[in-house]
Amino acid sequence: MSAGVTTQLELRGVTKRFGGVAAVDGVTFEVGKGEIVGIIGPNGAGKTTLLNCISGLHRLDGGDIRWQGASIAGMAPHRIAKLGIGRTFQIVRPFGSMTVRENAAVGALFGSAAGRRGPKEAFEMADQVLDLVGLKAKADHPVSALTIPDRKRLEVARAVATRPHLLLLDEVMAGLNNVEIDEALEMVRAVHATGVTVLLIEHVMRVIIGVCRRAVVLDFGQVLAQGEPEVVLRDERVIQAYLGERYAKRLKS
Amino acid sequence: MADFVQLVILGLLAGGVYVAVGVGFGLVWGVLNIVNLAHGALVIIGSYITWQLFTTLHLDPFLTLPVDAVALFVLGYALQRGVINRIIRAPLLFTFLLTFGLNLVAINVLLFIFGSDFRSVTPAYSGQGLEFGSVVIPYVPLISLGVAILLSAALAFILNRTRIGLAINAIAADRDAAQLVGIDLRHAYAVTFGLGAACAGVAGGLIAMSQAITPTAGEPYTLQAFVVVILGGLGRVSATVVGGLAFGLVEVFAQSIPGSGSVFANAIAFGLMVLVLVTRPQGLLGRLR
Amino acid sequence: MFLILGAILAAYALLAPLTSLDAAQSANVPLLADRLWFRIATIIAMFIVMATAWNIIGGITGYAAFGNVAFFGIGAYTTGMLIAKAKWPFLVALPFAPLVSAGFAALVGLPLLRLRGHYFAVASLGVGVAVGELVQNIDYGGQPLFGGASGLFLPIYAIDNRGLFFFYLMVAAATIAIAVTWWVLRSRFGYGLIAIRENEEAAAVLGVNTTVYKVAAFALSAALTGLAGGIFSQWNVFINQDNTFPIDYNVQMILMALLGGTGTVFGPAVGAVLLQLLIQFLGGSLPISFDIPFVSADARPILAQVILGLLLVGVVIFVPRGVIDFFGGRSRLSLSYLRRSLRETSL
Numbered sequence: 001m002s003a004g005v006t007t008q009l010e011l012r013g014v015t016k017r018f019g020g021v022a023a024v025d026g027v028t029f030e031v032g033k034g035e036i037v038g039i040i041g042p043n044g045a046g047k048t049t050l051l052n053c054i055s056g057l058h059r060l061d062g063g064d065i066r067w068q069g070a071s072i073a074g075m076a077p078h079r080i081a082k083l084g085i086g087r088t089f090q091i092v093r094p095f096g097s098m099t100v101r102e103n104a105a106v107g108a109l110f111g112s113a114a115g116r117r118g119p120k121e122a123f124e125m126a127d128q129v130l131d132l133v134g135l136k137a138k139a140d141h142p143v144s145a146l147t148i149p150d151r152k153r154l155e156v157a158r159a160v161a162t163r164p165h166l167l168l169l170d171e172v173m174a175g176l177n178n179v180e181i182d183e184a185l186e187m188v189r190a191v192h193a194t195g196v197t198v199l200l201i202e203h204v205m206r207v208i209i210g211v212c213r214r215a216v217v218l219d220f221g222q223v224l225a226q227g228e229p230e231v232v233l234r235d236e237r238v239i240q241a242y243l244g245e246r247y248a249k250r251l252k253s
Numbered sequence: 254m255a256d257f258v259q260l261v262i263l264g265l266l267a268g269g270v271y272v273a274v275g276v277g278f279g280l281v282w283g284v285l286n287i288v289n290l291a292h293g294a295l296v297i298i299g300s301y302i303t304w305q306l307f308t309t310l311h312l313d314p315f316l317t318l319p320v321d322a323v324a325l326f327v328l329g330y331a332l333q334r335g336v337i338n339r340i341i342r343a344p345l346l347f348t349f350l351l352t353f354g355l356n357l358v359a360i361n362v363l364l365f366i367f368g369s370d371f372r373s374v375t376p377a378y379s380g381q382g383l384e385f386g387s388v389v390i391p392y393v394p395l396i397s398l399g400v401a402i403l404l405s406a407a408l409a410f411i412l413n414r415t416r417i418g419l420a421i422n423a424i425a426a427d428r429d430a431a432q433l434v435g436i437d438l439r440h441a442y443a444v445t446f447g448l449g450a451a452c453a454g455v456a457g458g459l460i461a462m463s464q465a466i467t468p469t470a471g472e473p474y475t476l477q478a479f480v481v482v483i484l485g486g487l488g489r490v491s492a493t494v495v496g497g498l499a500f501g502l503v504e505v506f507a508q509s510i511p512g513s514g515s516v517f518a519n520a521i522a523f524g525l526m527v528l529v530l531v532t533r534p535q536g537l538l539g540r541l542r
Numbered sequence: 543m544f545l546i547l548g549a550i551l552a553a554y555a556l557l558a559p560l561t562s563l564d565a566a567q568s569a570n571v572p573l574l575a576d577r578l579w580f581r582i583a584t585i586i587a588m589f590i591v592m593a594t595a596w597n598i599i600g601g602i603t604g605y606a607a608f609g610n611v612a613f614f615g616i617g618a619y620t621t622g623m624l625i626a627k628a629k630w631p632f633l634v635a636l637p638f639a640p641l642v643s644a645g646f647a648a649l650v651g652l653p654l655l656r657l658r659g660h661y662f663a664v665a666s667l668g669v670g671v672a673v674g675e676l677v678q679n680i681d682y683g684g685q686p687l688f689g690g691a692s693g694l695f696l697p698i699y700a701i702d703n704r705g706l707f708f709f710y711l712m713v714a715a716a717t718i719a720i721a722v723t724w725w726v727l728r729s730r731f732g733y734g735l736i737a738i739r740e741n742e743e744a745a746a747v748l749g750v751n752t753t754v755y756k757v758a759a760f761a762l763s764a765a766l767t768g769l770a771g772g773i774f775s776q777w778n779v780f781i782n783q784d785n786t787f788p789i790d791y792n793v794q795m796i797l798m799a800l801l802g803g804t805g806t807v808f809g810p811a812v813g814a815v816l817l818q819l820l821i822q823f824l825g826g827s828l829p830i831s832f833d834i835p836f837v838s839a840d841a842r843p844i845l846a847q848v849i850l851g852l853l854l855v856g857v858v859i860f861v862p863r864g865v866i867d868f869f870g871g872r873s874r875l876s877l878s879y880l881r882r883s884l885r886e887t888s889l
Contacts, residue, residue, distance in 0.1 A: 110749030354854030523668030
């Protein structure tokens with residue numbers, strides 16, 4: 001982590017088991033305020049499980065998670081949301097019977113700065129957020145009418161509407177074509193520019209290289225490497241984890 | 254001490270009926286994800302078939318059980334194929350309501366045909382039993398328990414060793430994948446429900462011998478089947494067998510407490526269920542889903 | 543068009559009973575001046591309350607409770623006991639019905655609402671059945687605590703035009719229930735509930751305190767249902783397990799909400815009116831009488847139940863989104879709508 005950046009999120013030895021298998025095993029790293037950090041790793045490495053642990057959907061089996069110095073391990077998901085940690089889901093989960101605006105408004109109604117806010121103000125906030133992600137024109141559309149890229153935008157908008165300090169993005173780029181990825185990248189940059197720290201899981205490498213200052217590599221639930229994306233991606237162990245030993249040897253030679 | 258042993262024996266014997274009631278219910282729930290509120294009605298239809306055969310043809314009631322099984326299999330297959338399949342992909346509230354509606358229709362049709370008089374099936378040997386000193390093991394419940402175990406074993410055999418059984422297992426594991434390998438879902442679903450109904454029919458036959466029957470007598474068994482499956486654990490026939498026996502034991506011991514009596518049957522069942530769901534939701538033998 | 547028709551009918555139903563007052567007798571307005579219709583109209587209003595109340599936990603929040611009749615019975619017995627045993631006046635005892643029901647719901651809801659889907663539905667059914675059983679059979683010092691099998695008798699409420707009074711009281715309760723639903727659907731609370739229904743985990747990570755919200759919806763639903771029960775106890779003067787905890791009511795409430803349209807403000811009310819009229823008609827209690835071939839008078843209640851069951855099956859299969867959706871925007875019954883519903887849900 002660069003100097004002069006305050007630590008916002010701290011994971012220490014985070015462990016989560018399912019049955020006998022440790023999906024997340026002793027993961028330790030930090031995220032600083034204002035950073036964009038990427039989490040990468042082959043499928044099944046425990047990335048989504050890690051996000052679930054941070055957002056409170058899973059109980060930790062070991063270790064601790066600290067947010068701005070205080071432990072949040074074991075807190076209920078809604079309390080973690082109110083502390084300012086927002087997240088999106090890999091397979092989007094829109095509220096099907098509501099319009100786009102209403103979906104975003106739910107975030108504004110219950111998020112970290114909700115206070116006594118009522119539906120009317122929430123709608124105004126929702127409109128602002130929809131503008132940020134590029135969905136303003138479709139605010140009154142039912143969710144069922146949205147394309148996949150738009151649904152992803154909505155997922156992000158809803159999370160941003162909670163006014164998070166830290167946003168956890170779970171494979172926002174999955175299923176998008178190149179043009180859509182560029183647009184989504186712009187969206188992520190725009191969100192980050194409003195002062196939100198971003199921690200994102202991604203498989204699309206040009207996103208990681210393009211927008212992340214740091215990357216953490218997970219494999220079998222453990223941290224394999226961390227550092228600048230270019231450096232990390234050239235690490236032999238990382239290549240091996242993704243492509244297997246034989247391919248890694250081939251690349252070397 | 255003899256009293257205690259007697260209670261345990263009575264409990265296990267009572268459990269026989271609950272096992273029979275539970276395995277069919279659990280199968281339909283586990284594979285089709287349908288909580289069949291008409292299960293009690295299917296049971297009582299079986300009771301009436303047994304009664305009718307006993308009364309008009311003077312067949313030994315235990316010999317009527319295969320007829321119950323076949324008749325109810327056919328009924329169940331038709332119901333699933335014709336009616337229930339139409340809402341199988343709808344939210345579960347709808348299957349609840351649908352099966353409740355079928356329950357209502359079935360009970361009232363029975364009322365129309367047979368009236369509300371209580372009937373009973375009493376074979377010649379019904380009051381008698383094996384005696385070991387002061388402990389009595391009555392014949393009818395003993396044979397019923399045997400039948401119930403046999404039924405469960407047969408069901409397990411069908412599920413694990415026959416082609417259709419393997420198809421049903423495949424569907425329970427992954428419906429879409431099962432379709433991709435060519436399993437005819439409609440037929441397999443209907444067979445599953447038919448098997449569940451067949452078990453209910455056999456249970457009904459057993460019940461006809463242990464209590465007086467009237468069209469609404471099957472109602473409590475639906476809730477009890479639910480408790481038995483939760484108690485034992487959803488997913489395996491053997492788990493339901495354990496659940497049924499355990500439930501029988503609980504019921505007999507609860508009724509022997511002076512003052513409480515059988516009026517609290519439903520309250521006991523419900524209380525037990527909440528206890529299990531809160532402390533050990535996967536049941537005695539089940540695996541956490 | 544239907545809206546106007548409905549409004550006219552509702553206005554007539556609400557105002558016509560006033561003609562039973564002696565002063566207006568000479569006007570001789572048909573139908574609703576008849577005491578029989580009062581009774582039926584009051585029952586309809588009662589079901590409007592119950593269906594609308596169920597809609598809050600079942601339709602809006604998505605937790606299909608199958609035992610809400612328990613709260614009706616609890617409300618009825620709370621008021622009943624306060625009047626019969628503690629000798630409280632009716633209007634003082636009545637507010638305690640929703641209070642006690644809500645309290646019970648909050649207590650029972652905490653463990654119950656942790657269950658999902660099937661488990662919650664059957665567990666709540668179990669509550670409904672068990673509470674009824676307990677109330678009827680609990681003894682205290684050798685005597686049945688709540689009147690036992692022989693039930694509880696309340697003193698007749700001394701007021702002129704009793705039928706009219708209870709009718710309007712029940713209508714007031716129905717109005718409260720509908721108003722509450724309307725408010726909920728526009729409030730932050732309502733958005734939270736709908737979010738829980740659509741995707742509970744997503745709601746949680748957005749900051750919705752799902753436990754508190756679910757329990758609150760459950761308690762609110764219970765309070766309204768209990769209110770109906772409280773009014774019923776004094777109106778009917780006699781209560782026992784059969785008329786305050788009938789398992790039938792659970793399904794009727796749900797069917798009414800479903801028929802009219804779950805999750806809407808007026809849906810359950812529309813469903814309640816339609817279904818209850820049908821039930822009364824089949825049961826032969828309406829002054830319009832007719833003979834059904836092959837079916838004796840004794841068999842009529844049985845036939846009524848059969849038709850109810852078939853109706854249930856039919857509605858679930860063909861009109862799952864309710865009458866309001868069915869008629870919304872269309873002026874003709876459409877076969878393609880039915881076919882489309884079928885295709886969405888069948889194998």
